Amino acid sequence: MLSELYKRLQSCSLCPRRCGVDRTRGERGFCGGGMLPRVASFHPHFGEEDILSGFRGSGTIFFSGCNMACVYCQNYTISHFREGMEITVEDLAEIMLTLEKRGCHNINLVTPTHFTPQIFDALALARKRGLSIPLVYNTSGYEDIEVLRSLRGLVDIYLPDMRYSLEESAIRYSQAPRYPEVCREAIREMFAQVGNVVLDREGVARRGLIVRILIIPSLEREAKESLRFLATEISRDVYVTLLRQYRPVYRAQDFPEIARFVSDRVYQDVLEYGKSLGLHNFILQ
Ligand code: SF4
Known part of the structure; x- marks a missing residue:
């Protein structure tokens, strides 16, 4: 599997x-990634979902x-300006082990x-050296389906975003052609691999799918359409995080329709719609 990924x-x-592009020869593509993993930071995070x-x-x-190239990216200094440094695969394995030693519930x-390839290379090294906590794959959802299939059995918790239901929005705000269909196919595969969330005795997730929906101003209909997809094609028991943390940062000011905050009324409206579909495992943050 690893050699295929490499x-x-x-x-x-x-x-x-x-x-x-040939990344083994120093060429870089859209994401800017090279041969070595580039890491901005690592630490125990207390602001993720409680589970x-x-x-x-x-x-x-x-x-x-x-x-992705989201014009409103909340972490734009890391994603667009690529703050961080390249490290070796061995160093990445060491980071995973350090986080476990510090008591973290999972590697996120x-x-x-x-x-x-580099991450799952590091994971294999860390597992050999005793890493035992679950692995969380926290992604925008713009995934290659074959790559995802090769991760079966290695990822314990999938944490994908569902950003858009319309391709024109995905292109306008993230330069991501075919995002809705790609993301939905990815989520079907993730659910097939890990199913619904399983909690341990302390109420912390050990396994399962958690889908994040960021409510973006003017795009609440697309958020509702994503909820409808989850309720009808995945499971009414699926965990859904409804994010209200959108801020009009980075280049959002260039797009007047998204250059504002999301109101309480809109957030509640999307939540109520999800409940009306039978979804009931909401995480609100
Ligand atoms: S990971 Fe995706 S965006 Fe990055 S170089 Fe490869 S194909 Fe391009």
Whole structure:
């Protein structure tokens, strides 16, 4: 599996963009990723969903760069300006072990897609050295389906975003053609691999799918459409995080329709719609 993933770097097809650049020879594609994983920070995170942060924190590792280009990115200094430094696969394994030693409930890979081979190489090393906590794959949802299939059995918790239901929005705000269909196919595969959330005795997730829906101003209908997809095609028991943390940062000011905050009324309206579909495992944050 790993050699197949590494082979994809020669004409990069790790994600749906299929840039075709040879990352083994120093070429860089849309995401800016090279041969070594680039990490912005790592630490126990207490601001994730309660079922991930628990009481000792979620062991987040923030990867630099991104295969999306969201004009409102809340982490734009890491994703667009690529703050961070390149480290070796051995160092990445060491970071995972350090986070477990610090008591974290899980390893939470933030924006891992463009470094999948290097991350799962590091994971194998860390598992050999005793890493035992669950792995969280925290992604924008713009995933190559074959790459995802190869992760079966390695990821315990999938944490994808569902950003858009209309391709024109995905192109306008994230330069992500085919995002709605790509993301839905990815979520079907994730659910097939890990199913609904299973909690341990302390109420912390050990396994399962948690879908994040960021409510973006003017796009609340698309959020509702994502909820409808989850209720009708995945499961009414699926865990859904409704995020109200949208802020009009980075280039959002260039798009007047999203250059504002989301109102309480809109947030409640989307939540009530989800409940009316029979969804009941909401996390509100
Ligand atoms: S991972 Fe990066 S270089 Fe590879 S196809 Fe995706 S955006 Fe392009």
